Amino acid sequence: MDEIIVExxxxxxxxxxxxxxxxxxxxxxKNEFVTLLGPSGCGKTTTLRLIGGFEQPTDxxxxxxxxxxxxxxxxxxxxxxxxxxxxxxSHLDVFENIAFGLRIKKYSEKVIKEKVxxxxxxxxxAGFEKxxxxxxxxxxxxxxxxxxxxxxEPEVLLLDExxxxxxxxxxxxxxxxxKSMQKQLGITFVFVxxxxxxxxxxxxxxxxxxxxxIQQIGxxxxxxxxxxxxFVADFIGESNxxxxxxxxxxxxxxxxxxxxxxxxxxxxxxxxxxxxxxEDLVLIPAENAKLSGVVSSVNFLGVHYEMxxxxxxxxxxxxHSTLMEPVGTRVGLGLEPMDIHIMKKVRP
Amino acid sequence: MKRSTLFPYVxxxxxxxxxxxxxxxxxxxxxxxxSGATWSLENFARFFEPIYLRVLWRSLxxxxxxxxxxxxxxxxxAMVMSGNAFEQKHVILLLFVVPMWMxxxxxxxxxLTILERNGVINVVLNSLNLPSLNILYTEGAVVLGMVYNFxxxxxxxxxxxxxxxxxxxxxAAGDLGANAFQVFAKVIFPLSLPGVVSGVxxxxxxxxxxxxxxxxxxxxxxxxxxxxxxxxFLVVGDWxxxxxxxxxxxxxxxxxxxxxSFFEGEEKDVALW
Numbered sequence: 349m350d351e352i353i354v355e356x357x358x359x360x361x362x363x364x365x366x367x368x369x370x371x372x373x374x375x376x377x378k379n380e381f382v383t384l385l386g387p388s389g390c391g392k393t394t395t396l397r398l399i400g401g402f403e404q405p406t407d408x409x410x411x412x413x414x415x416x417x418x419x420x421x422x423x424x425x426x427x428x429x430x431x432x433x434x435x436x437x438s439h440l441d442v443f444e445n446i447a448f449g450l451r452i453k454k455y456s457e458k459v460i461k462e463k464v465x466x467x468x469x470x471x472x473x474a475g476f477e478k479x480x481x482x483x484x485x486x487x488x489x490x491x492x493x494x495x496x497x498x499x500x501e502p503e504v505l506l507l508d509e510x511x512x513x514x515x516x517x518x519x520x521x522x523x524x525x526x527k528s529m530q531k532q533l534g535i536t537f538v539f540v541x542x543x544x545x546x547x548x549x550x551x552x553x554x555x556x557x558x559x560x561x562i563q564q565i566g567x568x569x570x571x572x573x574x575x576x577x578x579f580v581a582d583f584i585g586e587s588n589x590x591x592x593x594x595x596x597x598x599x600x601x602x603x604x605x606x607x608x609x610x611x612x613x614x615x616x617x618x619x620x621x622x623x624x625x626x627e628d629l630v631l632i633p634a635e636n637a638k639l640s641g642v643v644s645s646v647n648f649l650g651v652h653y654e655m656x657x658x659x660x661x662x663x664x665x666x667x668h669s670t671l672m673e674p675v676g677t678r679v680g681l682g683l684e685p686m687d688i689h690i691m692k693k694v695r696p
Numbered sequence: 697m698k699r700s701t702l703f704p705y706v707x708x709x710x711x712x713x714x715x716x717x718x719x720x721x722x723x724x725x726x727x728x729x730x731s732g733a734t735w736s737l738e739n740f741a742r743f744f745e746p747i748y749l750r751v752l753w754r755s756l757x758x759x760x761x762x763x764x765x766x767x768x769x770x771x772x773x774a775m776v777m778s779g780n781a782f783e784q785k786h787v788i789l790l791l792f793v794v795p796m797w798m799x800x801x802x803x804x805x806x807x808l809t810i811l812e813r814n815g816v817i818n819v820v821l822n823s824l825n826l827p828s829l830n831i832l833y834t835e836g837a838v839v840l841g842m843v844y845n846f847x848x849x850x851x852x853x854x855x856x857x858x859x860x861x862x863x864x865x866x867x868a869a870g871d872l873g874a875n876a877f878q879v880f881a882k883v884i885f886p887l888s889l890p891g892v893v894s895g896v897x898x899x900x901x902x903x904x905x906x907x908x909x910x911x912x913x914x915x916x917x918x919x920x921x922x923x924x925x926x927x928x929f930l931v932v933g934d935w936x937x938x939x940x941x942x943x944x945x946x947x948x949x950x951x952x953x954x955x956x957s958f959f960e961g962e963e964k965d966v967a968l969w
Binding site for chain 1: 871
């Protein structure tokens, strides 16, 4: 499990004048489900294309099981890709699309039939062999694309936003299927998405990227609970991010009050970002609360209510709660020390 | 579209397509008698005499040769233009298109002055102390004229299809283990077939029926089917025979279009017609 299969060492990629990747270091372990997550233009797709061999890095090396593959073309890598818009061969039927890689490798007709047949079962497309790929639905095309890649038994499967074109329900189904497929086959998946929920629910490891740099690498739980900076906190789930001042270890000032917290190691009176998840804020009576304000809006979201509470200092706090107070009510906001996340300011 | 807006087009088609076609059919299937005309297949029987079959054969042969040459030159040109590697592709595209803005006859006359006995080529050759070449009034000159005139009709449809091929498909083929040659043979070429079919059709048809190129550059020695039809109508005055040859040609063209569209499959929308 701990064996490293792909490693990127201070890899940079520059297109014309724009820096797509700025010296990233990343390793991917065998059988891991790794997700590259970030807003568009963060370099996640570029990273994937570098691993796939479709692009050469401007600088740095890419290792595959310890061997340098930086200059090895895609067709010589034991990596297969599921493309964003599927990129199916429209002149071939479903069977021939999946058989493409096997035919290139000159397998016998018998072996091809068997492997493609098994793959079709796996992606629930048995009986679709002779269908024209253009006549398939988005979800079915997606399955063909996955089958076409997996039938070659790659060691690493790269998926470039494969679910972006599907509707919500289908996307959930495919997320589940992909995850179980990955477990069952024991193949390393590198998955690119801009959807944080998708990343959290599917991955073993999430790599959060922004502006060509890696912001944080960790398990979904780590990333959510212990975001390293305000960007990650904001991008993963919803957050209240306010300015604060670290008075000393375990003590922070924000919102006009002083709070105990669990963070330390900052300079005395250092300006910091204070991040609080909306579900960690609890509605309490205003009388004895350190933070208080007036409810300015209430939205019912199904499982919980989304409320904005305007504090006296002008800060608008986002609160998620299963309880609701009507607009105009004065409420207090309670929170535990461990729910206060202190982050170094990225920019002053 | 409303019926009323369709009306002018219907009139146009009736006047300039349907009526002439009916007339051609009428002349083809009749022979004049003292009291008007009678139905007869005599005109068609004449066409199957060896002398005329030889003309048909020559037309087919030259048209096929020209089409093949156009394909061999045109496909790589279209590939270069559609590729990302070459930034000046618009210049090449323009080079193919600009001659089409000029009158077809003028272009062909221009070749006369290049190829003739005291033309540009021979002047250059003589100045290098090389013997003159007799290019004009050969079959080669006719083929050259056809290739020159019809090449854009091969390049453009292929280019339009090639440039629409998704880069992702090419990458996918590479990802699945295909090298550059296999990517071309198994993906790019099959996907470009509608363009090839369209290009072949658009070169083959006019090459088969041309009479100006063979007259000017062949010096009248290479009677093609088009020349034959022209002669029957304008020189001999045998409208019946001329019409029957035209009918044979129409049938031939419809047949080859049927064969082509069979190859073209469903992706008609990407081709030029």
